[in-house]
Amino acid sequence: MSARTRPRARVLVIDDQPRTAELLAREAPELEIQTVRSGGEARAHARSWREAAPVLEGRRPPDVVVLDLRFDLPDEQLLPDERALGESAAARRLRRERRDRQGLFILERLRRRRPEIAVLLTTAYEEIPFEQEALELKADAFTYAAAEEESGSGRLLVSRLRRILEERAAPQRTGRFFWGTSAAMRELRRKVSALAPTPMPLLVTGPTGTGKSLLVRDVIHPLSGRPGAFVAFDCATVPEGLLQAALFGALRGSFTGAVADRPGVFEAAADGTLFLDEIENLAPDAQKMLLTALNDGTIRRLGSAAETPHTARVVAASNAALAHAASNAALTHAASNAALGRRTAEGSFRSDLLMRLNPSLALELPPLSQRREDLPELARLTASAFWDNPRHRRAIASLVRAAGGPDPEPADAFTLAVSEREARDSASAVVFVLPGKAWAAMQRHPWPGNLRQFEMILADSLAAAVYAGPGASLDRGGRVRIPLDPRMLFDLLAGARASEPPPSGAGFSGFAGFGSGSAERPRASSVAGFRRELERSALRALFREAGGDFARMAERMTGSASAKEARAVRLRFNKLGLSARDEK
């Protein structure tokens, strides 16, 4: 995980036809198109998963995979099982489906083995029937449809590929906000770049710990170019009676204790950015006043009859899970925020205020469990931040001296190795060694507290290794090894799973089995029937708590929200005679 510069970005083309690889070689000579060996021959494209796998799993994996959707291949080269299908009508149907969707089969397998590699899925289909599945599998999608109209589609493919590489090469942190390179975050980056400089109010959504306030403070406010201050206001922490004064200011004598005129946060954020966190907790009266402030551009201090213009740009955040559908008719186009949608439907949050916050343009921060490909870089940056802390550095220096190593240099002198192989290959003077099993557990962990929780647990493990570990040792390569204790890490992960409250609006509040008495206990005339009813009840409860999102149900059940798991849950759900429409 040490930072190394690469002279050329590596691209692997997986396509049954050679033309994409030829085009890239011709139009983008700065890229290294990876060679695939098959049957003693070398070629610039892999025609199947079998040909691609050795490159993907080798020591020089690609930075980006360009993947076609349709593959005209014999059965024995088609995933998922590479077997002959026969010539029956059913076999022909299956063959056709496998060929038409082969890119998705490959993508699914690739994601399991190499989650960190960017994938550009290409298709000629105008309406990509598999777009949602591609997105769930964290791939960028490129359709030739628009490109075919006038200019050469291939050239546009090259420019799209270059953009992905540039985005991946961009700094992974802006201030303290972590971007990563997942497709969802690169899309968010493009959206933020477009929206931040505008004066329009914005809504940021995402579960707790995903970095909403950092995004507004370190990215949106600086990009806005506004000369005023960034002012953060947590709507959940101010008592209802004091909200109006806190937001809009108060005149002397307007309430007991108001001994002098006092500005509110709107005035403090003049010509700047006012960040309203946990907006869903705003009291009804304050919502009305906020709506007026947004609609008319004016505010009124408590105790004053005069309205004065304000110049703050409002960015609100909702500490809520993302949902892909809001049932309330007023929110159908918003379709972005389950908690706000629910509160609006209940009448506790004004729909006109939600609309004013441009929910259709909401900036959605995905939970960490949906961007696991970013974990290695996040771990590296967390370790860097630990390394850069002067107090920790002094402690590390004394460990290194005790082990007989040289004083560590500040710049890039350490590596966080997540396996013995990485530790052996490291060129750094100091290597923190995280055993492979512990790293695998971190990669599987659901991370309900998201980035904040990940950073905290890794930093705690590093601190334990430096301040309370067995010490450092000098290896044969002259590197100083500082081992992280896997047992402590497992304990921290177990504690995090047990103690972390579910994200508000996102969590699964009551699904903990049927022994509590609070849940309805199913009845049946046989043991098998009882088991079936039990499973039905469990799935129904989970369905309701997941807001009808099968991916979230799958994540809750298996720890994975992959399209495959979601499909399996959906199938089981239907097989038990349940209907998503009826349950909603």
Add this chain to the structure above:
Amino acid sequence: MSQIGDFGLPARPPAPYAWAAMGVSEAAERLRHDLAKAIRFSAPEVPETETEALRERLHADVATTRRDDSGSQSAAEVFDAWRLEEGRHFAGALGRRVDDIASAIEEVRGLTVRLPSLSRPELERLDALTRRVASECRALASEARRDSRR
């Protein structure tokens, strides 16, 4: 093995597609994938001013539209193979659209054979035909999709 012009490239006889025709919409999408995408795959945003560059690009897109280890297929051969397997499912307005594509393809076929000796105006005509074929294939896919939703 037939030969395409003086390029000496082997032209594989149209290989029948292994899958059976099932849905009209899916069949139209396949034509779009295999022909519409490929026939203008290398086309630049601005047409080539150099005649030989234009000829070279048309050779890649029209004469060797699909390739694998056993040889190459021209755009006309790709269309023939598709029509052999799927064409009978297209009737009425969709059938007429397929006929339109076929008539454009016939002209493409004639020009492809003479590709090495085509004059500049003929190359430009072939380029325009590739645009027409791609556009007709897109229209076919859109109409078939609309029909399938009814």
